Amino acid sequence: MADPDRIKAVADHVAFTRNHGNDVVVVVSAMGKSTDNLISLANAVSGIQPGREMDMLLTAGERISMSLLCIALAGIGIDAVSFTGSQVGIITDTVHTKAKILEVKGDRVRDALAAGKVVVVAGFQGVSTDSEVTTLGRGGSDTTAVALAAALDADVCEIYTDVTGVFTADPRIVPQARKLARLQFEEMLEMAGVGSKVLALRSVEFARNHNVPIHVRSSFTWEHGTWVANEASEGGATMEDPVISGVVQDASESKVTVIAVPDRPGISAALFENLANANINVDMIVQNTSKDGLTDISFTVPKADMRAAEDIVARVAVEIGAQAVTHDADIAKVSLVGAGMKTSPGIAARMFRVLADNNVNIHMISTSTIRVSVVVSLSDMETAVRALHTAFGLDSGTAYSAPLPERK
Amino acid sequence: MADPDRIKAVADHVAFTRNHGNDVVVVVSAMGKSTDNLISLANAVSGIQPGREMDMLLTAGERISMSLLCIALAGIGIDAVSFTGSQVGIITDTVHTKAKILEVKGDRVRDALAAGKVVVVAGFQGVSTDSEVTTLGRGGSDTTAVALAAALDADVCEIYTDVTGVFTADPRIVPQARKLARLQFEEMLEMAGVGSKVLALRSVEFARNHNVPIHVRSSFTWEHGTWVANEASEGGATMEDPVISGVVQDASESKVTVIAVPDRPGISAALFENLANANINVDMIVQNTSKDGLTDISFTVPKADMRAAEDIVARVAVEIGAQAVTHDADIAKVSLVGAGMKTSPGIAARMFRVLADNNVNIHMISTSTIRVSVVVSLSDMETAVRALHTAFGLDSGTAYSAPLPERK
Numbered sequence: 001m002a003d004p005d006r007i008k009a010v011a012d013h014v015a016f017t018r019n020h021g022n023d024v025v026v027v028v029s030a031m032g033k034s035t036d037n038l039i040s041l042a043n044a045v046s047g048i049q050p051g052r053e054m055d056m057l058l059t060a061g062e063r064i065s066m067s068l069l070c071i072a073l074a075g076i077g078i079d080a081v082s083f084t085g086s087q088v089g090i091i092t093d094t095v096h097t098k099a100k101i102l103e104v105k106g107d108r109v110r111d112a113l114a115a116g117k118v119v120v121v122a123g124f125q126g127v128s129t130d131s132e133v134t135t136l137g138r139g140g141s142d143t144t145a146v147a148l149a150a151a152l153d154a155d156v157c158e159i160y161t162d163v164t165g166v167f168t169a170d171p172r173i174v175p176q177a178r179k180l181a182r183l184q185f186e187e188m189l190e191m192a193g194v195g196s197k198v199l200a201l202r203s204v205e206f207a208r209n210h211n212v213p214i215h216v217r218s219s220f221t222w223e224h225g226t227w228v229a230n231e232a233s234e235g236g237a238t239m240e241d242p243v244i245s246g247v248v249q250d251a252s253e254s255k256v257t258v259i260a261v262p263d264r265p266g267i268s269a270a271l272f273e274n275l276a277n278a279n280i281n282v283d284m285i286v287q288n289t290s291k292d293g294l295t296d297i298s299f300t301v302p303k304a305d306m307r308a309a310e311d312i313v314a315r316v317a318v319e320i321g322a323q324a325v326t327h328d329a330d331i332a333k334v335s336l337v338g339a340g341m342k343t344s345p346g347i348a349a350r351m352f353r354v355l356a357d358n359n360v361n362i363h364m365i366s367t368s369t370i371r372v373s374v375v376v377s378l379s380d381m382e383t384a385v386r387a388l389h390t391a392f393g394l395d396s397g398t399a400y401s402a403p404l405p406e407r408k
Numbered sequence: 409m410a411d412p413d414r415i416k417a418v419a420d421h422v423a424f425t426r427n428h429g430n431d432v433v434v435v436v437s438a439m440g441k442s443t444d445n446l447i448s449l450a451n452a453v454s455g456i457q458p459g460r461e462m463d464m465l466l467t468a469g470e471r472i473s474m475s476l477l478c479i480a481l482a483g484i485g486i487d488a489v490s491f492t493g494s495q496v497g498i499i500t501d502t503v504h505t506k507a508k509i510l511e512v513k514g515d516r517v518r519d520a521l522a523a524g525k526v527v528v529v530a531g532f533q534g535v536s537t538d539s540e541v542t543t544l545g546r547g548g549s550d551t552t553a554v555a556l557a558a559a560l561d562a563d564v565c566e567i568y569t570d571v572t573g574v575f576t577a578d579p580r581i582v583p584q585a586r587k588l589a590r591l592q593f594e595e596m597l598e599m600a601g602v603g604s605k606v607l608a609l610r611s612v613e614f615a616r617n618h619n620v621p622i623h624v625r626s627s628f629t630w631e632h633g634t635w636v637a638n639e640a641s642e643g644g645a646t647m648e649d650p651v652i653s654g655v656v657q658d659a660s661e662s663k664v665t666v667i668a669v670p671d672r673p674g675i676s677a678a679l680f681e682n683l684a685n686a687n688i689n690v691d692m693i694v695q696n697t698s699k700d701g702l703t704d705i706s707f708t709v710p711k712a713d714m715r716a717a718e719d720i721v722a723r724v725a726v727e728i729g730a731q732a733v734t735h736d737a738d739i740a741k742v743s744l745v746g747a748g749m750k751t752s753p754g755i756a757a758r759m760f761r762v763l764a765d766n767n768v769n770i771h772m773i774s775t776s777t778i779r780v781s782v783v784v785s786l787s788d789m790e791t792a793v794r795a796l797h798t799a800f801g802l803d804s805g806t807a808y809s810a811p812l813p814e815r816k
Contacts, residue, residue, distance in 0.1 A: 004452035011453070038472065044412035045419070045476055046483025053482070056490050057475035060468040064446065067465035068453050074461070075454025082464050 030061025051096025098137030139200020195250025260323030438469025459504025506545030547608020603658025651748035668731030
């Protein structure tokens with residue numbers, strides 16, 4: 001919610017849904033840049049920022065949003081009531097700035113709904129088991145929404161974003177990318193895991209674990225977005241799963257290669273334990289078959305962690321007797337995701353062929369049952385995404401396998 | 409607290425007090441114009457503003473201040489913890505936007521102090537007996553501070569304002585006005601009641617009822633301000649009370665006169681009951697001795713209430729058979745306040761003589777045991793204030809009666 005006009009637009013949207021006979025619980029995030037502004041203020045007063053106080057500070061943002069939305073709803077005749085995470089009973093652990101939800105009580109929400117009110121809840125926040133205000137960290141508002149939907153046994157959790165749904169590829173790279181009518185949780189998890197920014201991985205995991213159907217849509221339009229649900233659950237037209245749901249790219253990582261490592265037990269453990277202890281998130285790991293008792297180990301880490309990773313790897317490389325360490329920041333990960341892969345063999349082979357035909361060299365490969373990811377040079381990323389999108393029938397008006405239903 | 413620099417200055421001030429061996433509880437108000445900005449946002453989204461949601465909205469302001477102050481304190485090595493009104497147990501009635509404090513629990517404050525922490529509390533807010541967030545209305549932060557000081561049996565409640573203390577007159581009108589070293593609660597109450605803006609009447613009442621010494625000072629300097637306390641209590645030098653403590657003016661009211669009212673029982677009741685039912689705050693009321701069975705009744709009301717008052721008075725005037733109603737917005741109230749009046753007869757007479765000597769005509773007069781107020785034309789206000797300030801020995805380096813101690 002960016003400004004008063006957007007708040008009024010959201011209020012209209014809520015009123016519409018309410019007036020169609022639905023009980024509505026709205027989870028709000030902070031307005032526009034207000035969270036950034038609060039962080040700037042904190043930076044301006046001190047370099048030391050206790051987590052408890054940062055949480056107290058940042059929760060002001062959602063508090064402002066939720067009360068303004070209730071005021072806007074009052075202005076159009078909708079009886080609404082706002083609740084903080086604490087008032088709703090979003091019980092978390094005690095880890096400030098990135099707390100995990102342990103339980104959602106929701107009694108006040110149920111009472112307010114029973115009294116015919118629209119309920120507006122502050123996202124991103126909760127109260128810890130020792131009665132302190134906490135925030136949920138990245139993806140927190142989506143997670144609040146899904147957790148509340150699960151606790152209240154809601155029909156659907158609608159998540160409003162700045163895009164109209166989940167697309168077969170990033171429309172900035174592939175103009176003919178199509179909005180997906182529906183996705184399985186598993187597919188959305190893989191997409192979020194390999195770089196899709198539409199939904200936070202964490203909220204999708206929560207939704208899958210509690211079987212909460214998610215409808216990803218835009219608050220700027222009334223059009224249907226993308227349903228994310230279990231295969232058998234509600235939402236969207238029934239259909240055969242397409243083999244491939246989408247192509248996802250991620251240029252946020254760098255590649256590290258440790259060359260000519262003696263191939264003996266404990267080598268990988270030594271390397272990755274040290275990185276894990278430094279809280280560095282290692283993503284893809286590839287180890288080649290050894291030759292002459294030596295092997296190469298490559299892995300990717302977020303660019304932000306690269307400096308820290310370099311130091312650790314340089315040290316460990318000496319300890320394990322590796323020959324050299326190389327780094328490459330100009331890489332990108334390109335992934336094909338699709339639940340249909342489980343029953344369609346040969347997807348990976350076809351993917352590699354398409355890339356070869358387009359002169360895209362593959363640096364690393366990693367697969368899951370419903371995903372194939374490759375690391376390529378950053379300069380090849382867009383070519384790879386476009387070629388795969390076309391080759392796997394994802395362009396508008398084409399189909400690689402089972403056709404997708406018409407969107408509206 | 410206006411901006412990050414001011415917050416850091418307040419943090420330094422708190423650290424200084426803390427490092428001199430004091431347990432410190434800080435009550436904060438919202439930063440600069442943040443409350444006004446939140447109200448503007450509410451106005452932008454709706455003309456209907458439920459009190460509960462306005463309270464939820466406005467409490468975000470103090471929440472931001474308190475956490476930023478704790479973060480600033482952390483930056484200079486002071487262990488601090490912030491609490492909302494709810495967390496502190498500021499229990500109020502259920503009247504949103506102008507709740508009254510019923511009780512202060514303060515358990516978390518005591519525990520935090522015992523653990524050696526500085527405690528920062530959000531002013532202006534509480535939690536109602538039905539568990540809703542409330543705000544205390546005008547003067548709320550001062551009232552929170554005094555209420556907490558009373559509950560914690562504090563040595564003193566320091567109130568930081570944008571002036572360095574309470575002055576013998578408004579320095580913008582009387583350049584030679586002097587800062588008062590000390591005042592009795594009674595005097596401060598009278599001053600606040602007749603227009604002094606330094607302390608909210610309500611917080612002074614609370615301080616008197618619970619005998620909490622107040623030290624009014626500026627957060628911009630380290631100089632001593634004005635102590636407000638009982639006669640016998642701590643603060644300031646021991647001394648004879650001066651006869652007059654100060655001259656206070658108030659140009660925020662208008663005068664209404666109902667002319668030639670039949671002087672019979674129930675007339676005043678009819679008039680003022682109707683005004684009270686419309687929530688109009690009537691201040692001074694003067695009724696002349698009747699002549700030929702007719703009398704004139706004059707009273708003052710806030711200019712903001714004038715329109716509503718006119719309609720009511722016009723209606724009632726007809727009912728009670730009054731001859732006419734006149735209004736005058738160009739008036740001002742000028743008051744002399746001083747506990748010494750109790751034992752110094754003739755102050756009122758001398759006041760009227762001074763005004764006459766300066767060609768200031770008096771419209772209305774009202775007195776209490778330690779105050780004399782007159783209503784004069786607005787154009788005479790500054791002349792009256794200056795003349796009285798000089799005549800009663802309040803100018804720097806002069807004394808009307810017992811000398812005031814040197815200030816430093």
